[in-house]
Amino acid sequence: MRIIYLTLYVLFIACSAAWSQNTKRPLNADDYDSWKSVRQTTLSKDGEWVSYEVNPQEGDGQLLVKNPAAARKIVIPRGYDARFSADAKFLVAKVKPQLETVRQAKKAKTKKEKMPKDSLVILNLATGNQKTYGDLVSFSIPDESGLWLAMATKMPEAKKDTTVNKDETDKKAKDRKLKKLKGDLLTLLNMAGSDSVSFENVDEYALSDQGNRVIFTRQMSKDTAVYRGVFEYMFASKKIQTLDTSSKVEVYKNLSLDKKGEQAVWMSSPDSAKADVRRFALVFRDLGKKSNVVVADTVTKGLPQYWAPSEFQKPRFSDDGRRLYFGAAPVGKPSLKDTTMLDEELSRVDVWSYTDTRLQPMQDKQRKEMLEKDYWTYYDVNSRKVIPLANEEMAFVTINYRDNQSFLLGKSFEPYQRSSSWEPGHSDLYWIEASTGKNSLIARDVLGQSEASPAGKYAIWFDERDTLWKLHDHSATTLRKLTEGLNVAFHDEEHDTPDTPDAYGIAGWTKDDKYVLIYDRYDIWKIDPTLKEKPVNLTMGYGRKEKVRLKFLEMREKDDDPAIDLSQENFLWGQWEGDKETGLLSWKSGSEPAIMVKEPYYFSPNSFKKAKNAKVYVFEKGNFAHPNELYYVRDWKNPQPLTNLFAQTDGIKWGSAEQVSWVSSQGVNLEGLLFKPENFDPSRKYPMLVYYYERNATSLYAFRAPAPSRSTINIPYCVSNDYLVFVPDIVYGNGTPGKNAYDCIVSGVLDLVDKGFVDRNNIGIQGQSWGGYQTAYLITQTNLFKAAMAGAIVANMTSAYGGIRWGTGMSRMFQYEKTQSRIGGTLWEKPLYYIENSPLFYADRVQTPVLMMHNDADGSVPWYQGIEFFTALRRLNKPVWMLVYNDEDHNLTKRPNMKDLSLRMYQFFDHYLKAAPMPSWMSEGRTILEKERWDMKFD
Structure with a gap:
């Protein structure tokens, strides 16, 4: 009897497991919108509190604020852009309006100024109490100290003036109109109390890092005149004073305060x-004094003739307040448009010249940059120069705002603008003597990354x-x-384009530029810039020996000292080349790194953050089967998970990598x-999709979220729906x-x-851009694949070579001669290479049904490339569709x-690889008249 019970129990467990598995469903398109991920993680300075957003791909998210040690959690629906106060007693965040509210407003064609606005929430971390303010435009809190917050909100609408009637004169109506002022309502709030003060019609404001004052510009009216001014409000004295005002000034802007x-x-x-043309003056004020100094204007002797401060560069003080950096530029010329003629009487022509340093399309793309171009200048506060x-x-x-360097690094790309169409990346380097602005050439025609040392x-x-x-x-x-x-290489050892190889990069510098730390493929080198000391492999060859790529973990805040302290313990991020696992290592100068954690997960190096005043950390990790989770760390032996996004996979068929x-x-020897x-059942035969783009083996443990396609297959969706990928x-x-693509892909x-x-008999291929090109090429060389989807392809390298990348206005020549297309020469030097690598010339060989996507505003690969391939296959009566x-x-x-795209792409593959019915858009097409049918069905 006992044996019978045991047998029944085992059968029950087995059946339960099978039933549980059978109840799981595959991913579908409805899963995309609700799929959540972590964003915008912030730690309080003392490390006690952490905030992060958990947002769906579409819909209303939430801001979570946690004190892990005290097991406290506060949820702010639709919260985002959170910041902790300097004393870690408050959190301030924006709150979005409900998505459906915004949607209904758009349906009602609500004007932009009437659309639902964000709100501001102030959270008291001790009590959990929240204060909310509506119609938010912007907010600011001090970085270093202080409890006063600055908040701009939409000005309340004035009540309608019922005294106006039809009998009023035009002059009186005009006078009334003149009194209408623009700007926002600036409210200054004490987060710890109820103190507040407001100012109307404010254009711009700046709050000091120390939280001691705010300056702002506002508009005011007197009688029928509108005038403007710059004002200061001091929190301690609760006094306002006028810093600048003039009836002759039309605009004040670009307010800035030094760190103190x-x-x-x-x-x-x-x-x-x-x-x-607008001419600007730059005005400086020592707030302990009662007078302003015009630092620069159109007649300043320190500037070149006909130059003035630029409104397009916001001035900024060095951290010690001794230098004021700003942009200056030649005063623009008035419009040359002939206003005596009608628009239809004017010619419209671009003149292309071989003497142009930049092609006309590039100039057009850079029009705004050219109009707003300015050049760094500074004002010495002490010498007033x-x-x-x-x-x-x-x-x-x-x-470098942190230190007042005696010398600065300047770069010139001008001599190489013309040749950048086929050989980009060249520059000349200059030393600039900061005290005089004089420059001297130190290196001509540099090809490679360059920088100045911090000091x-x-x-x-x-x-x-x-x-x-x-x-x-x-x-x-x-x-x-x-x-x-x-005896090691400092350039990319796996470099495989006709261009010169990049470097692995610089890890950083030690204090006062004593040493520079440089990466090779695996390790970190300490090099004395004077070469008086021999270079030292800091990590003692551990990286190369263990085949692990080591990188310093950058966890400093933006204003922290950038110097790396080699006397302290440092953290390294590592990825092992063999098994592709990642992890964290601790390391001190003079010793080998020690593994703290190494797992079959991807530890996101950019997610690591440290509390400013405590040894408290947060980071994210995940893998293909486990969404990225956020962890809180006081003890590295016991990281505390803050999220449970893995729960989203409950009841869904997933997969493995x-x-x-x-x-x-x-x-x-290849990897994939x-x-x-x-x-997975190895005795079963599965349909398979093949996707490729350069190299991806190092992303083995990267999590891939279910999401609608921007251009490529979504691997979790495909695997969940019983495809191998x-x-x-x-x-x-x-x-x-x-x-090369044929050799690597087909052999694999x-x-x-x-x-x-x-x-x-049921293998499909899919690629986008460079991968799309390879898809088009492969189906001209083999019938191994039952169906192919290719996005944004280059079909004809001969016509694409001289084309334009419309997103930047650049010529495409460089791509073929130097970079991804890898031809390694000009069209006239290697014409056969261009033809032999172009799918268009072998279109008659294609026997594989093809779905293409090529969009009419493609800024990288010209749309006509897709058209060339589509029209060739159509002429040859090959089964081809183009979206x-x-x-x-x-x-x-x-x-x-x-x-x-996701619906159509998977319908296409399901039809050819799973014998699903052909959808009507494939069997019957879709006329231009049907294009506007919003209820178009995919059956």
Whole structure:
């Protein structure tokens, strides 16, 4: 009897497990909108509190505020953009209106100014009490100290003036209209009490980091005149004083305070917003004094002739308040438009010239940048000198607000603007003497990343031509080759394009520029900029020995000292090349790194944050089967999970991810990823989708959220719906990108077919952009694939070579000669390479049904490339469909279009790979008249 009971119990457990599995359902399109993820994590300075948003892809999210040690949780529906007060006693956040409320307002065609607005919530962390304020425009709280908050809200509507009647004269009506003022209601609140003060018709405000004062601009009227001014409100004395006001000033803007809240700056102009050219003066005020100083205007001697402060660059003080940085530019010219002629009488022509440094489409894309271009200048508060740093020939300057460097690094791209169409990335480097603004050339035609050291002693750059880190010491006017003679490579060892290789980068600098820390593929090197000390492998070769790529974990706040302290314990992020696991390592100079945690998860390095005044941390980790969760850490041995997003997978068929390897037809060892459905059965044959884009094997443990497609398949959706998904890495050689893709992808597919669980007769491929090109190429070379979906393809490299990337206005030449397309020469140098790698020239070979997507506002791959391939296949009577989403770019941005693409793409694959019925849009097409049918069904 006991044996019978035991047998029945075992059968019950087995049946329960099978029933539980059978009750799971596959992902569907309805799951997308509600799928939640963590965003915008913030720690209080003492580490006691953490806030984070949990938001669905579409719908109303929530802000969670937790004190993990006290097990306290406060939820603010639709909260976002949260900030803790400096003393960690309050949290301030915005609150969105309900999504449905906004939707109904849009349906009712509500005017923009009448649309539902955000609210502001102030949360008392001790009591949990909340205060809410509506019609929010913006808010600010002090970074360093103080409990006063500044909040701008929409001005309440004035009551209708019933005294106006039809008998009033035009002059009186005009006078009344003149009194109508613009601006917001600025309210200053004490978060700890009920004190508040408000000011009407405020245009702009700036709150000091120390929380001691706020300055603002506002409009006021007297009789029939409108005048403006800059004002200061001091929280301690509760007094307001006028800093600047004039009946001649039309606009005040760009208010700024130094970190101590003791100095202020603003800009003023007598010109109205309708003026063709607005001239600005930059005004400085020591708030302990009673007079203003005009730092710069159109007649300032320190500026070049006909230059003035630029309204498009907000002034900013150095951290110690000794320098005031601002932008200056030539005063613009009035409009050249001929106002004596009608618009239809004017010609409309762009003149393209071989002498243009930038192509006309690039100039058009950069029109706003060109109109608003300005150049860094600074005002020395002590000497009262204005010193230009940049100019039209050397436009880029690296500014370090933390330290008042004696020398700054300047860059000029101007000599290489024309050649950037086919060889981008070149620049000349200059030293700028900060006290005079004089510059001197230190390196010509640099190709590679460059920067100034934090203290301004050195300029450092990676020379991609000879793959060395080089440094210029301005005190000795010396060029030094920092990594010459070292036995490791500091450039990308897996580089496979015709261009020069990038560097692995700089980890940082130690105090006072004593050492620079540089990455090789695995380890971190400490190098003395003077080369008096020999370079040292800081991590003692541990990374290369263990094949783990090590990176410093950047957890400092933006205003913290950027220097790396080698005497302290530091945290490193690592990814192991073999099994692709990631983890955290602790490390002190003079010792090997020690593993703190290494798991089959992806620890997101950008998610790590540290409380400013405590050893408290937060981070995120996840893998393919487990959504990214947020963790709170006081003890690294016991991280505390704050979220349970894994619960979203309950009742849903999911899957697994694994690494696979094979040898290509050319004898190259390759890696890839294979995603399998839940409860994978190796004796069953599964349909398979193949997706590719460069290399993806290192993303083995990355979580992929179910989401509608911007351009590619959603792997969780496909696996949940019983597809295998294979993602192979592709290794390239110069000049044969199509053949390289064929060798790597087809060999990997056949290797999986040989394992017995892939249905060879039902394999599909999908790629977007560069992957779309490879899809188009593959179906001209093999009939292995039953169906193919290709997005934003280049079909004809000969016509694409001389085309324009409309998103930037750049010529596409560089892409073929130097970067991703990997031809390695011009069209006239290697014409056969361009033809042999172009799918269009082999369109007659295609026997695979193709679904294409190419959008009519694609800024990366010209739309006509998709048209060329579609019309060729149509002429050849091949089964081909092309989806063109109107006014959409390279990848879809509008969610309805993303949902539409997802439905059609999976219907296409389900039909060909699972024998699902062909939907009507494929069998019958869709006329232009049916395009506007909002209730279009996909049957």
